[in-house]
Structures are given as C-alpha cells and as structure tokens.
Amino acid sequence: MYAYILRRLLLGLLIIWGVYTITFFAVNLAPGDPFTAKESAKVTEADLDRLRAKWGYDRSVIERYFLHTRKMFWADPDVLEYEGAGLSYEVRGGDDGNVVVGRVQEPPAVIVLKPTKESRLDEGAEEVRLTRGPDGTYESKPIRKGQYRFGAKKLSAAQAEVVVASQGVVVTYAAGQVSATVRLAAAPERVVLEPAQGATAPITLERSADGTYGPAPIARGRYVVAGGGVDLLVPAETLEAGGLTFDLGVSIVYNEPVTHYLWPKLLATMKLGFWALFFNYLIGIGLGVISAVRRNTRTDHGIMVGAFFLYSMPGFWLALMMQLVFAVHLGWLPIHGMGEGGFWESVRHYIMPVFVLGVAGAAGTARYQRSAVLEVFGADFVRTARAKGVPESRVIWRHVMRNSLLPIITLFGLSMPFLVSGAVITEQIFSWPGIGRAAIAAISGRDVFVVTAVTLLATVMVVIGNLIADILYAVADPRVRLR
C-alpha cells in the first residue's frame, strides 16, 4: 500500500512537471506578451522594451524556461546597489545580518549611445560608440539630433551637457559633436556612512589592498556619505540571503509574489467549493436514496424531473436569473462578492453561488446515487438480509448505503480539483474573489507566472484527488487491494 502511494506520488511529480512545461510554452508562445496590453497613449515601444528586458522577455523562450525553472528552486541573494562620488556600494544579506562593500568604479572601455525607437524612426538617429583611448579620454564623434540611451539613462542631444554619473562619466554634446570624459575623484582612504533616518551608528569603511572598502556589517536604516553623492537605504535587518526555495515567481501585472497574490484567492475558492461540494453530496445522496427507495412513485419522478431540469440548465443563465429575481426584484440577497462582517451577512452572500454550484451538481449526484442504490437493491446479500428479517431501515442504512457509496467515492475523488479550480463562470458572475477569476484575468493579461501557478495547483489537486479516490475506494471496499 505505501509502495503504491509512493509510486503514484512519483508518477504525479512527473505529470506535474510535464504540465508545467506544456503550460509554460503554451503561455509563452501565444501571440503577445504581458506588456503589449499595457500599450496606451502614453506608453511607447521603447518603454515596453525596457520592461521586456526587465522580465527576461528579450531572451529566447527556451532560455526563459530554464531561467524561470531554476528560479523556482533556487533564489539569488537580494543585493542592493548604490553609487555616488566615484564609488559603488553593495549591500547583501549574510548569516549574521547585512554586509556592505564599497568599490571604486572603473570607467567603461566603450560607451554605447543607443537611439530610442522614436528617434530612430523620426530623426534617423543612429547608434554612436565612443572608445576609451590609452590616455583615459574618449574619442569625440558627430551625433545626430535625437534621444539616446546610455546604459539605463536617457539623454537628449538637444541638451547642452548630460552627466551620466552612474559610470563616473560625463557625456557632452555641442555643435553636432558628442564627447565624453571621465570625471573621477581620487579614491579616498576611508568612507564614513553617516546614519540618517532610522539608523543609529556611523559605519567606517577602510580601503583594503585590493581597492575595495569593507566589508562591514550594516543595520537597517538610511545612511549618507558626508559630502553627498550617496544615499543608502537598507530596508530590512537581514536581506534575503538566497538559497533553496520554492518560488513560483512574481505576478507581472500586480508586482506581487504569486503565492502571496493567489493565497487569499485560493482560500475564497476553497470556501465556496467546500460548501458547494458539501451540499452537492448531502442533497444529491439524500435525494438519490429517496428516489431509489420510492422508485417509480410520484416522489421519484418529481425528483428526477427536477434533477434533469437543474442539470441541463446553463450555470451562467441560472446565476443571472437568480440575481435578477432575488436581488433586483425581491431585494433579499446581495450580488457582489463574499461580504464581510457578521455570520448572517456571509450566509446571505454564500446562498446564491453555493446554490448555483452545489444544487446543480447535486442533480447529477442524485442520479448516480439512485442507480447505485437500485443496483445494490437487487444484490443477493440484500435479499438475504431482508429474508432473515432485518428491518428495512437497517437494510437501507447498513447494507445498501455503504455499498452504493462506492461510485460516489470515485466521483468525490475526481471532484477534488474543483475545490481549487472552482467554477470560473460562477466566480465571474458573483464577483467572487477566487482563483478562477484570477486565472481568467491572468490569461488575458498574459501574466505568465500566475497562469503557470494556477495550472500547477490544479494539476496537483487532480493527482491528489485521484490518489485519494483510490485510497478511499480501498477503505470502503475490502475487495480492492492497492499494490
């Protein structure tokens, strides 16, 4: 039995990996990306390209796949970088809190000025490269009017002088020529980080033989270097030091870790799903049994006609009709969301969605249960029990019920994924803040990591649900042995 479970779990992992891979490529190969939808009056292609680069969308899909898969299990340490007055500073988390290291900035060997897309199209601007000569200065070159990027900074050839302090370099533009010079102060012996907001003690960084400063421990807070230029902000006592993790990524649309974003939605869906399943089986099994016991009576026919009616009704139509009747015309029940506040307030919000999901489902369950009960009714052991004079109620409860539940257990196992996948349409119509709605929004917004996470979640539930169904089956039916 345990070997069986283990084997099934391993197989499950394989399935999950397969589904993850397929989902990843399906979402990534679909036309458009999370950024196309952001295009608007004030957003240019160049802006979008920058965003794309930030999220790895400037690489190939394959590269992205490995990059993101690695990220799921291994986190790089959180590093903060600051710069000023010719030095750069790096703060990273360590075992005993944060550590700061300073370095002298080396001017780049080549400066590349890239025109923005608009400038390229409108003004015919072209890329300009300035090489650093042996004397440490850069050559001077002609440049067309337009807007250029140097690293991450933007400069405009319409401006007289542009200081690109990030690399200790000044780019100057005059009369159609662009030139650059290095403007570095002599490296100081030591640097003192003065405490500002939130920080208490100053930190002195001494220069070591290899030209770096520090390392020194640094506490949370804000620090400045006397003389200006640097403004360090350490937001946490210990930054993320990196290492093994299980990280599903960040929602590109909501700028939030996927797990953080999806957790409350998962809870909302599970609450709705739980009550829907609960009433589904409670009512379904009950009506099924009644129907079977009273078969071919008016009760039976009544129940089955009702079940057919609800079963064949489209959920979205039922939902909208209920809203029209119970909210707009009668004013009894609310339309929007889960509600907040008291118990009864919540109950009022749950009634309609639970009815739409649970009761319509119960119609199906009742039909299954009815036929299962009827089948068991004809079995030998039931006849034997009746023959030896066991009271009818005991026959039904003790002998028939237990055996008729077998197919329902399978059904239950298979409906487990429903707890997380929920009912997308019902969630939309009742504005339920659940995972189904999040998934739809994520698909339309090409929010890759959210789509992947939701799919993974559903896969895990399918794998687990199937396993549970098999185990329950063994528990309920001694004839079944799992190997």
Add this chain to the structure above:
Amino acid sequence: MFDVRRLLCVVSTTLVLALGGCGEDTITVKSGGTADDGSAKEVVATLGVELGLWDPSPRRGREVQGQMTYAFKPAPAGAKPVEGGSVAFGILEDIDSFNPFLSSSVTASEVQDLIFPRLMSEQPNYYDGVPTFDPQIAESWVIAPDNLSIRFKLRACVWSDDTPISSDDVRFSWQAASDPDVAWVSSSIVDFIRDVEVHSPREFTVHYTNAQPYNLMDINDVQIVPKHTFGLVPFGNWRGYAEWSQLATRAAGGPWMLDKHDPGQVIVVKANPKYWDAPKPYLDKIEMKIFGQMDSMLLGLRAGEVDVMTGVTPGKAKQVLEAEHLELYTYVTRSYGYLGYNCKRAPFDDKRVRQALTYAINRRNIVEAIFAGYAEEAAPNIIRSMWASKRSLKPYPYDTEKALALLAEAGWTQNTDGKLVKDGKPFTFKLQTNSGNVVRKQICEFVLADLATIGIDAEIQLTDFNQMSEQLKKHNFDAYVAGWYIATKIDPKPTFHSVSVDGRYNYVNFVNEELDQLIDKGRVMNIADPAIRAEAQKVWDRFQDILYDEQPYTMIYEPRGLVGVNKRYVNVRVTSLRALDNVHEWWIAK
C-alpha cells in the same frame, strides 16, 4: 467580460488606439441650463446642438445629457451641501498597485487620482483648443518666455499625516517617473523634462529640453507622491515591494485617503480631513466594488448595491432609464470606430474602390441599430469634439448607385448573378476584427450584408487581439474594423505619417507626401497663440480634406459614453478625461 478596456486599447505616443471596447470613454459638454422639475434632469446642450452633435428635442426620460466633453448635474439652486453618506462604484478590475508609477491600468489611475494630488487639473475643453488647467496643489505658475521652463508655486497644504506637501515631493515624483529601475510604463511622458529645480519648500521650476505646446500637460501627468513615505524604499526595490497599500494609507494628498483594500472585492477610500479644499469631500467614503462581469454589475446597479456604473453598453441603456432610482449621464467620448483598408493591396489600392465602399455601407443604420442612437455617424478624421475638427465635412450618404458607378470606373462590373467581377475575378476580401468584441463583430456583420447587396463577397475573420495587432503592424490583412481612443492633443503622426508605416500605427499603409508635410507642420504649432491657431486650423482642415477624399478609413461612428448614477447624488460631473471627475464635490440631496 474582464478588463475590457485594457485588453482592447492600443496606443501610441499621442493617439490612443482603442481596438476594442474603449467606447466607454467620454466627452462632456458645457452645461446650458437645467430643467429643475425634480424628475427629468436635463442639461440643455447648447454647444452640442450648434454643432449638430445633439438632438435639441427633449431626451428620453431620466437622462442627464452632456454636451461635448462632460455631463453635469448641478445641485438645485440655493441648496446647501449636505455632509455625510457614501457612494459605491462598480469597477471591473482590481487595482494593480497603489503606487502610480508601478501601475498601468486605467481603473488604477482613477483610484490613485483620488488619493494622490496633481499640480493642476486638466479641463475637458479640448473642443476649444489646448486644454486649460485649473489650480490644484499648485496655486500659480509662470511659463518662461522661451517656453523652456515653468515656475510653480504650491499652495500651503499638507499630506494626511500633517507633513507639508513640498517642492521636494514634486522633484521626488519626477525622479520616480524617470528612474529606469522604477520603469514607469508611461515614462516617455517625462522625456522632455530635464530637471525639477527646487527653490524653496513651496517654489520650484520645471526645466524642459524642448519648447512644445504641451509642456504643462507633461508635468501634470506625474502624480505627486509623498517622499517621506515612498522614499523609504529605494527605487531599485520598488518593483519587488509588496506593501504599497500600507504606504498609501500612511500619507494621502488628494481629497480621499485609502481606508481598506480587500483584493478582488472592494477598495474603500474615506474623506481626507486634511484636504486643502475642506469641507470637501462632502461624502464620508467611496466604496469601489470589483465586479467580475458587466451583466452582474448592471444588476447590482439596479438592485442598489452600487450607485455608479461607467461603461453602460448602448443596448443596456434602457434598463438604466427604466429604473426609478437611476439616471443616465451621456457625453461624447474621445474615440471613434472605423473600417480600415490595406491601401497597398488590391482592390483597395484604388481610392475609387475605397470611396465606393463608404457609399455602399449604411453607417446610419449601424449607429441606430447597434448603438441605439448613442453614437453619431463619423465623417471628418478629427472627431467633432476636438477643436480642429472640420465639422462641415458630412458623412458620405448611403448611395449604392454611386458606389456601383465608382466601382465601374475602377473596372468592377456586375455579372449576371449580380456579383462584382473584374477580369473574370470576383470581388472578395477578408474583414478582420478582434474576437471578444461583440460590437465590432456586429458592425462586421452589417458591413457584410450591405456589401452583399452590391455583389461583394466578404468574409469575417475574428482574431485574438494580440495576434490581430501583430498582423496589422505587418500589413497582413485586407480590411479590418477597429477604433481609436484619442488623446487631447492632436497628433496624427503615429497613425497617418509615412514614417509610422513601419512598426507603428499606420496599419492601412497610407502614404501621402502632402499629408506628411501637414502632420509635421501641424503637430508642433503652438496653438495658444490665436494667429498660429488660425493657421493650424487651415493645416488640419487640409489634412481632413485629404483623408475625406482618399478614404483610407471609412469613418463609422463616434460613440457616446453612458454612465448610470443613482439620482440622489447631485453636483455630479462625468467627463471624458476622468469618469470619477469630481466625487469630492458630490453630495446627497435629501
């Protein structure tokens, strides 16, 4: 169903192209007067009537009819504002971030506008020229004679935690807007801002690299955020930071402050007691309820669960008008819908064919049937609510004989089956639009039916929005139905200039040298000067004449925006710039 606007809007630097249901955007009109009989509150649309945009006859029931760019229901004369109460808005998507520079959705920016101040407030009077600005936290400003800098003076006002709103906050906000690590999706807005120079806590100068007419608009598009709270997180860490709603709760500078955000459910803002224009807001709070779907939002409006719903579709307007407790605000939007032809592909490379199709499509019928009259037939390429519109250009009449005559000139004749053929080949083409947009699909069907009557067999092709944009950019299509949502500045360069054929929005591949020259000239003219403006009007008139004659687009409709509001609110103004324009001035009539 979800996030329709974001999904369907495509834009360029100056033109927002709504390829989709951006029909919700609005144009409002100057108010003339109000019929104050207590039931039908109707703002008489004087300017709109003059321009032929509005029907001067009495409107349907409870409609607050706007003119041009906003709809306004004033408070009853002499009534004193009542403080207290709340209002519930229905919205279709959750806010993506409370930090304006990390956010890209339309809904989010409207919510942020409630919490964070702007220097000024842009007025919806672009039908009259460059939009003007009213003071907000900037009480005055002086534009330098060379147009390269503007000196501002802030009013004495504070954030909700009593910290003064200062020039440092403005400089900080500009830095955030332009910082590459922050990667604000609209950062090109501040491309022309060279520096924000702080003189004193209440005075600063904004320096620009170019002297262009829209400099004021550029700095005003930067929302002012509090440096003393937002500055606690370094720019490099902004995108990974998860607690912006916490920071937004600590210091607000707009009329409202964040009270609660229940993701996927509701955003609640309450009155900011430190707002400089106190006692406004009059209401205590705004609840923004997030709905999953338009139909249930409308039911929510009818059931009284929400008080305001923007983007009511024309087909559902009747439901709003029939509900006793609701009023329908209508105004002209900043958008239009059109049929675009691939001008480099036969048979649409012949202007007579394009003209003929315009004659053959019954646009009046489309406007009446699909928009229930809540749209106008479009004709000039610059829509009639923009100042430069050549409103004397009338829509081509529906005239199939004229169409057939033009087609005959171009070599297309009807065969014995009534089908158009040229050199033995039938006239067929594919008409594309984006799937999921019901209105566009209906328009395609109407177009198909009209063209079938003159013997043209077209076929509708529905494509996913992203995919369609790609195909249009590559000019891989015959014809398509789409729409543009336009900015308040007039700049058709992204859509009609020949440089925009490659990679931008000149999908129709329309190249015309004179048009290029007109665009290059017109877009940079400083129309604040009346003499230059008259000159600019001539440039844009000629621009529209060319497009009217060449018909690279068959202009179809200029839609109206429809907003359902519970009638107990007064002083309500809905504009094409901001749906939640002046909620801080609303109050509940007893």
